[in-house]
Amino acid sequence: MDEILAVKDLKTWFPIKSGILQRTVGHVKAVDGVNFSVDQGETFGLVGESGSGKTTVARSILRLVEPTGGDVFFEGVNVAKAKKRDLLKLRHRMQIIFQDPYASLDPRQTVNSMLSEAMRVHGMAANRREARGKALQLLEVVGLSEEHLYRFPHEFSGGQRQRIAVARVLAVNPEFIVLDEPTSFLDVSVQAQILNLLKDLQKNLNLTYLFITHNLAVVHHMSDRVGVMYLGILVEVAAKNEIYDAPRHPYTFHLMAAIPVPDPEVQKKEVLLPGDVPSPVNVPSGCRFHPRCPYMTERCKREVPPLFERTKGHFTACHYAIDFKSGVREYEIDYGVAAVKG
């Protein structure tokens, strides 16, 4: 499959200002060197706990926040270095759907005016009549009808608003859509409707998704490949089943073990991760996960493990191969030899 998006060593730091002169005294390293790529037509899931930087990755890709360093190639064009006026041309091809449909829709615009505005900005419709016709089609696509066209956002429920947000994004014919927690404001019965809608659209319109969520069950349902973030970096990237069934990074393993399973018959072995996520202002030395890791060694405190492809398509940032069943560190990863091979 063709690569549609390649993120190379992306860094987004937010300065911390202090004092009367507002001097920069430090940085919140929200995203600190992230590498991954997304193939045409797939769903790449980005998971992590709050503060891990997954939303900042999404916004940096779209240049909704300015990345501090690194490159983002969208079909060969470097978005991170593109000039402002060239961005508009890129933006209709890459769109985003936000978490909160109560905040992302203008309360004073009707559905028709919202959809038409999106089309007008990107030159998708020649005149008002054409825009209205297209808007009608879009409403049908997302499961709404003509009667909804002249209504305002407050007249809709959360699920319907999210459908409108989807329609607005589709209005500009995007190829790539970032879904930033699109269902976390919705009830489960409505969540299922939206997830099904998104899956149908992907199939029918050949869309590529970057799906961001803290809900590990939802990302499992939606994604083909999954990247796990911890404190601003990716610790593991692999196909969905490998991540969930055979995780290699200790953090991924504990994250997966913590997912509550809606089935009391499933006998889960309880493995609790101690402590909390550290602050991204003072990231731990070496491997960022070492203060919470049960398999930590002296090497982990010193050396940063690279995101290393141990088997095809399965990247892990950990110095060791660990057997989580027995809890033994089996062997150290030798980056050198494999790197020569690669």
Added chain:
Amino acid sequence: MNQKDLVLEVNDLRLDFNTYRGAVKALNSVSFKLYKQEILSLVGESGCGKSVTALTIINLLPENAQVIGGEILFKRENLLKKSTEDLRLMRAGEFATVFQDPMTFLNPVLTIGTQLEEAFMIETKPLKAAVIAQKSEGKNNISYSDFLAMKGKEDAILSKESQVSGRETKKMAKNLCVDVLRLVKLPDPERILRQYPFELSGGMRQRAMIAMALARRPSLFIADEITTALDVTIQAQILHLMRELRDTIDASTLMITHDLAVAAEIADRIAVMYAGNVVELADTREVFRKPLHPYTQLLMKAIPNVAAPVERLESMPGMVPDLINPPPGCRFHPRCPYAMDICPTKFPETTEPFKEHEVACYLY
């Protein structure tokens, strides 16, 4: 569930909120029983009435709420007939509630120590009793579990002699603060007592809230979405703590959550609520193995399950009804795939088609 002591019984509770648009019929008929040392989970989507039920029990409803009927029996006394003052005392002594967002319930300008100590000092009698017990038994320290065991025996202990200074009471409260923080697994309790809420992480704050609830030695613990604002790894820690506490302290827990998976992990029994009714109530395993109500069945198919993935989720048509004009009869019938002619006419009675498995549906 064995025949343990009944702690709380809610019978046919009905409640309206009066708004300028009309009465919101928030609770239509809510009935359940809660036994000693069990965790009962109220599960449902937003607006189903799970939180309102909890707020009615502890009498913290907003002013526009009006209980239309039913009764809430706590240790065989109807709470709805009690005076505000009696209820206040019960909230201080018998009930403890932990809510979703700890930051809103902790005072940001007071240290955790001050707030926790205050929870102990609301009533000084138990503390005085603890001081006397400590003296008479010659112990260095009274632990929280000793303090728990003393519940109900204060008068007997105090009648022996009753000269306890304020300083001694305060010292006892301080001791217990440290011990209760240890019980909720907060590391370095002495330091935490000196810290302010903003210095703690979300999970730690929630632990501090639980500690404050424990200070009152409650018989009824109400946990309203306590893990919703937390990350999964922290959620797992808190759920683990709640399970431990069920075994160590002598309380019953009413756990309110929108997440069936969380309920599956922690509850002994589950009550599924929809639009102001308990539609199904049974043992947790039973509910998942054999869901009877169509709503429960659809809800389970609508949540993605990592342990049993499906290509496509089965989604429920429509959405939760507006409770100003709820559908007549069974409130689920407009979304129900099995709706029959009788469904819109009258709300179905709760039946028990299987032993200890209640359901409100005409199918059974």
